[in-house]
Amino acid sequence: MKEDTVITTAGRDPEANFGIVNPPVYHASTITHPTVAAMRAARERRWEPNVYTYGRHGTPTHTALEEAVAAVEGGDRAVCLGSGLAAINAAILAFVETGDRILMADNVYGPARRFCDSFLGRFGVETVYFDPRIGGGVAELIDERTRIVYVETPGSLTFEMTDVPAVAEAAHAAGAVVIIDNTWGAGVLYKPFEHGVDVSVQAATKYIVGHSDVMMGTVTTREELWPRVRQSAADLGANCGPDDVYLALRGLRTLAVRLRQHQENGLILARWLQQRPEVDRVLHPALPDDPGHALWKRDFTGACGLFGVVLNPAPAKAVEAMLDGMKLFSMGASWGGFESLILPTNPAPIRTATVWDEGPTVRIHAGLEDIDDLIADLERGFERLNVAR
Numbered sequence: 001m002k003e004d005t006v007i008t009t010a011g012r013d014p015e016a017n018f019g020i021v022n023p024p025v026y027h028a029s030t031i032t033h034p035t036v037a038a039m040r041a042a043r044e045r046r047w048e049p050n051v052y053t054y055g056r057h058g059t060p061t062h063t064a065l066e067e068a069v070a071a072v073e074g075g076d077r078a079v080c081l082g083s084g085l086a087a088i089n090a091a092i093l094a095f096v097e098t099g100d101r102i103l104m105a106d107n108v109y110g111p112a113r114r115f116c117d118s119f120l121g122r123f124g125v126e127t128v129y130f131d132p133r134i135g136g137g138v139a140e141l142i143d144e145r146t147r148i149v150y151v152e153t154p155g156s157l158t159f160e161m162t163d164v165p166a167v168a169e170a171a172h173a174a175g176a177v178v179i180i181d182n183t184w185g186a187g188v189l190y191k192p193f194e195h196g197v198d199v200s201v202q203a204a205t206k207y208i209v210g211h212s213d214v215m216m217g218t219v220t221t222r223e224e225l226w227p228r229v230r231q232s233a234a235d236l237g238a239n240c241g242p243d244d245v246y247l248a249l250r251g252l253r254t255l256a257v258r259l260r261q262h263q264e265n266g267l268i269l270a271r272w273l274q275q276r277p278e279v280d281r282v283l284h285p286a287l288p289d290d291p292g293h294a295l296w297k298r299d300f301t302g303a304c305g306l307f308g309v310v311l312n313p314a315p316a317k318a319v320e321a322m323l324d325g326m327k328l329f330s331m332g333a334s335w336g337g338f339e340s341l342i343l344p345t346n347p348a349p350i351r352t353a354t355v356w357d358e359g360p361t362v363r364i365h366a367g368l369e370d371i372d373d374l375i376a377d378l379e380r381g382f383e384r385l386n387v388a389r
């Protein structure tokens with residue numbers, strides 16, 4: 001089946017549910033069993049599809065979303081957790097113990113770095129950072145203690161691309177697993193399991209939910225790694241409630257069509273910004289002159305609405321004057337909802353393996369508003385910037 005069909009059908013079974021299109025929202029903590037033997041059997045098979053033992057381990061509502069996400073992303077099985085960060089942590093914890101080493105790209109989501117450095121560091125797990133553009137060169141950093149190579153392409157602050165198949169080849173040669181943060185690709189624009197990835201994590205909070213109202217994370221993997229990954233997620237206890245799962249499923253059904261509009265608006269804005277005298281460069285791998293464009297073109301089928309803009313040097317107060325008066329671009333963390341966002345970012349202090357030495361940087365999420373209104377809002381923003389200079 002083609003992508004749009006998978007997105008609208010996966011995880012649904014109306015015939016099992018009175019013909020109703022969407023699955024019911026099952027609220028559950030206690031799940032009962034008729035006999036001791038049935039209870040035992042359920043516990044033994046607890047990570048198999050459609051086996052339910054306790055509300056923390058999910059309900060048929062969870063299964064509907066998990067099957068849909070796995071099908072869209074191209075993996076075998078998925079589990080949903082209460083946030084993207086919980087999903088990242090569960091994925092990483094499935095594979096490390098004291099004395100192990102994680103290799104992490106320098107452009108990944110900041111709190112994932114913090115979890116590795118501060119939290120795992122206390123338990124004797126070492127994290128070493130590498131240039132996201134290293135490709136197969138990562139082999140030189142892998143040693144016998146390396147269990148995980150963790151990447152995010154493009155990184156959601158600086159938008160550098162990683163050659164994932166090259167990284168995966170080096171990782172697999174040394175027996176390490178490759179974990180990717182696939183939030184930018186949303187499971188639609190990028191199919192991690194076709195590029196050598198073993199475990200794919202998404203902040204479903206972003207495009208899957210798509211409406212800025214629910215926190216959720218997903219971990220998708222292949223059958224071989226499923227028991228470890230699923231157990232790790234269960235050990236964290238970071239489950240999500242069925243109402244939120246339902247909203248994520250509702251969001252997923254329109255994911256492909258929303259992404260097409262986010263891409264279109266994002267690219268129009270990116271090209272418009274490239275022409276502005278206030279802009280040094282636009283960080284967007286779908287632009288032909290972006291350093292990551294060749295990799296994006298090879299591995300992705302599209303772009304979402306999130307990209308970066310490096311401004312020409314300007315006083316901080318001028319950039320603030322621009323951002324403070326925006327009408328349609330709100331300032332706030334997260335992205336992937338229907339609305340446009342703009343955020344001042346400062347990638348430099350987060351990085352340790354590479355130097356980020358650029359002008360003032362903002363991150364834009366192109367929402368679904370009319371493109372002319374968005375351009376007019378940015379245009380007035382630049383007027384404020386120039387007046388305040």
Ligand SMILES: *Cc1c(COP(=O)(O)O)cnc(C)c1O
Nearest residue numbers: 083084085109156183203205216
């Ligand atoms: C937001 C985000 C996360 C974390 O997701 P939460 O649901 O906010 O915990 C992880 N990775 C990326 C790339 C993100 O943008």
